[in-house]
Amino acid sequence: MKQFDFVKSFYKASHNRDTFVADVDALVGSDPRNMRVTSVPFSANFQPATTFPSITAKARKVRLVTAYDGAQLYELRYSYKLGAAEQTKCGRFLVYEHPVYRNVFVAVTFEGGRFVQKGMMPFLRGQFPRLVVGFVPHKRLKRLLAAFRADHDFSELIVTRATQRLRLPEEGVHRRVMPIMTWPDMALDEAIDWLADHNGWFKSVRFDAKRDGYTATRVSLTRDGIISCDYLYNQVFQSFVMPVCKIHHENYNLFSNRARRDNPTLAARPLTITFDEGQFDDISENQKLIRALRVMKTTSISVLHGNPYVHVSAVDYLDGSTFDLWVVDSRELVLVPQMYASVGAIKRLVNHIFDTYAEGEVKEYCLGAL
Amino acid sequence: MTETDFRDSIDDYVTSIHAILGFANFYLWDPETRTDVPDVLVFQGRHLCPLSAATENEVRNDGSYVTPDLGVLLPDHTGVLAEVKLSFPKDQAHWMDDFKQLMSYDADLDGWPSEDGRVIRHEVVLITEQGRAVRVRKFYENHAGNEIKFERPFVIVAVNRSDNRQPYYFFQRTLGNLTRTVLDSRLEEGVKVPMTVLLEKYSTVKLYDAEPPLPYMMDLIWTHVVVDAARQEPKFSRLHKRHKLPVVLQVESIVERLREEFSCRSISAHASCGTPSVPKKTWIVNALEQFVSMKEAEWIDAKKEGIRVFFQRIEDSLDHFIASSCRSPDDEKGPPDQQPLLQFPDDPDGI
The missing domain is CATH 1.10.10 (Arc Repressor Mutant, subunit A)
Structure with a gap:
């Protein structure tokens, strides 16, 4: 018997900004457990509707299929290598325009993991630095999960699969982070606390949200903000997608116009990363930080001073952004964007520090007292 | 030069810039009101031409000029010319060259960033590293009045970076008196300038009037x-x-x-x-x-x-x-x- 194609029907139907999330929720609810929806919040300094179709890349090409009110449907044709053979595939994704944050969007797809990993994510990441995909710090993730559980009355969240990274403190290790994969069937709060105690973070986590003994939805989250679920999309959207959109919005505003050239007087507009109290009390932390910075890919890290204060010059070879980094305080790292510094490059640098050294809070630099 | 020599010379160079900026900040920032002082101008590497001794108004036409490391023009039409000399040669015979350079600033000069290019008066400041300041002061005192003569106020300010966990530059006046009495009193006791307050400037000023390594x-x-x-x-x-x-x-x-x-x-x-x-x-x-x-x-x-x-x-x-x-x-x-x-x-x- 020919099955009804709910997704095709969804694409053909009319959607708008106000009903979009409810429409997706209804679609996923039409075939729970068998349909997964993946959402990827991102920020961009352009409108995808006008820019995506004009992007020409050998391995990936996008076509605008339908423009709804506040959302669009795209078809992505992509190629990738599987062994020696080159595969060409096609899939569809939607872009939802955030109703409030002008530079924030959500890519939504019902396609499988291969499309997300080989097609959509490389396409989105390929637009760096004009487009930036997400980043969820560990502490923030912990708060989001606690709120998700409390807001929707889940009795427990059980980890079914997770990949973690532990920041390595010792010298002489090629990789600054150690990957681990586990399927611990552990309560999520315990797993998060264990990771925090071991100076680590989730790269991705898949968990079952349980209510009265049954699994209400299976959710997976990644550190770079890819969120997927097989049911209760509306709850997942409100608890994870919207907060990640907010992170994008905050970061976009905080990281925009930081370059000295964005300022007519050429004055610097530094940012600070504030760590836990006494983070740099031990002088050996300087070298740990420098080692962590040095493993950043596609970046030049030059140390002008390493002890007792840190002064590092960084060049991002992906887009030519340049920075000065300073540690002259026991808990703060000051990041000074130089003549050119894109939002994407600032975010990449901050993410790298969070991934390989420690997580902190990024804020506007405040002049100290003289 | 070895890698260590280069690293040391780069550190010296950067420290000199920090010393210049720290000293300039004493004039640019009012610690009482915690605001920038308006109408103060700083300059670097600017050509100042000595005025003819005969007319006191004409720029000497031999084309000579001086370029102090730092100049400050204050709202009352007075000025400060500073030279940063953190390291001195081992052989004290060469020190006189440095003092001759400082004495060349002790003249009526044209080219200040004022409307008429002049100031009512100015003083000359030598900023040197604290570990050398006493010897430099003694050298000055041993030669003052003979080979070394200043008509304008001449001041030696010692500077040192304190390599604490929260590093700062320490400035202390070790010879003479600055005309600005409040600043002079502060510097007599010594002033700490935490690095954290000047990071913006340290990040934007990477050159001064000396060839870098x-x-x-x-x-x-x-x-x-x-x-x-x-x-x-x-x-x-x-x-x-x-x-x-x-x-x-x-x-x-x-x-x-x-x-x-x-x-x-x-x-x-x-x-x-x-x-x-x-x-x-x-x-x-x-x-x-x-x-x-x-x-x-x-x-x-x-x-x-x-x-x-x-x-x-x-x-x-x-x-x-x-x-x-x-x-x-x-x-x-x-x-x-x-x-x-x-x-x-x-x-x-x-x-």
Whole structure:
């Protein structure tokens, strides 16, 4: 018997900004457990509707299929290598325009993991630095999960699969982070606390949200903000997608116009990363930080001073952004964007520090007292 | 020079800049009101011409001029000229040259960033490293009135970086009196300037009126001019590690870029008019010659006005330029007759 194609029907139907999330929720609810929806919040300094179709890349090409009110449907044709053979595939994704944050969007797809990993994510990441995909710090993730559980009355969240990274403190290790994969069937709060105690973070986590003994939805989250679920999309959207959109919005505003050239007087507009109290009390932390910075890919890290204060010059070879980094305080790292510094490059640098050294809070630099 | 020599000289150079900025900040910032002092102008590398002794109004027509490391023009039409000399030669016979330079500032000078190019009066300040300040003061006192004469107030200010966990620069007046009495009193007791309060300025002022160590100059050109030009090329982001991307630059434009973006001109209180000389074109040419000798660039004309730099992804650009400078022919000349800053040698012949 020919099955009804709910997704095709969804694409053909009319959607708008106000009903979009409810429409997706209804679609996923039409075939729970068998349909997964993946959402990827991102920020961009352009409108995808006008820019995506004009992007020409050998391995990936996008076509605008339908423009709804506040959302669009795209078809992505992509190629990738599987062994020696080159595969060409096609899939569809939607872009939802955030109703409030002008530079924030959500890519939504019902396609499988291969499309997300080989097609959509490389396409989105390929637009760096004009487009930036997400980043969820560990502490923030912990708060989001606690709120998700409390807001929707889940009795427990059980980890079914997770990949973690532990920041390595010792010298002489090629990789600054150690990957681990586990399927611990552990309560999520315990797993998060264990990771925090071991100076680590989730790269991705898949968990079952349980209510009265049954699994209400299976959710997976990644550190770079890819969120997927097989049911209760509306709850997942409100608890994870919207907060990640907010992170994008905050970061976009905080990281925009930081370059000295964005300022007519050429004055610097530094940012600070504030760590836990006494983070740099031990002088050996300087070298740990420098080692962590040095493993950043596609970046030049030059140390002008390493002890007792840190002064590092960084060049991002992906887009030519340049920075000065300073540690002259026991808990703060000051990041000074130089003549050119894109939002994407600032975010990449901050993410790298969070991934390989420690997580902190990024804020506007405040002049100290003289 | 060895890598350590280069590292030390870069540290000396950067420390000198921090000392200049820290001292300038005493005039630019009011600690009582915690606001910027309006109408103060600072300048660097500006040509000031001595006035003729005969007329006291005409600029001496022999073309001579002085260029102090730092000048400050205050709202009451008075000024301060400062020279930073953190390291002195071991041989005290050479110290007189430094004092002669300071004495050359002790004259009526034209070229201040005031309307008429003059000030009512000014004072001369030597900023030196704290570990040497006493000997420098004694040297001055031993020669004062004979070989060393100042008609205007002459002040020695000692500076030292305290390498605490929250590092600061400590400034203390060790000779003479500054005309600004409040500041003079503060400096008599000594003032700590935490590095954290001046990071913005430390990040934007990377040059002063002295030629920087070669690898430092090369790194500045590389990081802030070459990379910026290369990033305009479509291939930039897709460049493989060993691939090279040729970038054509004009020497004058490099000079102008660094002058605009990394000299004292990038401070908002800087006097924009005048004769800028930081960086000097010769410093840039010297650094570019080193790129050429490393085969990382080639001149595109006989007059050496244009250069093609072969950009590639270097993992640690400063380290790369230090290593290449260690191997250069200039290395054979040996290190200069100066001690590294902030080193307190046991050698009694040292300072």
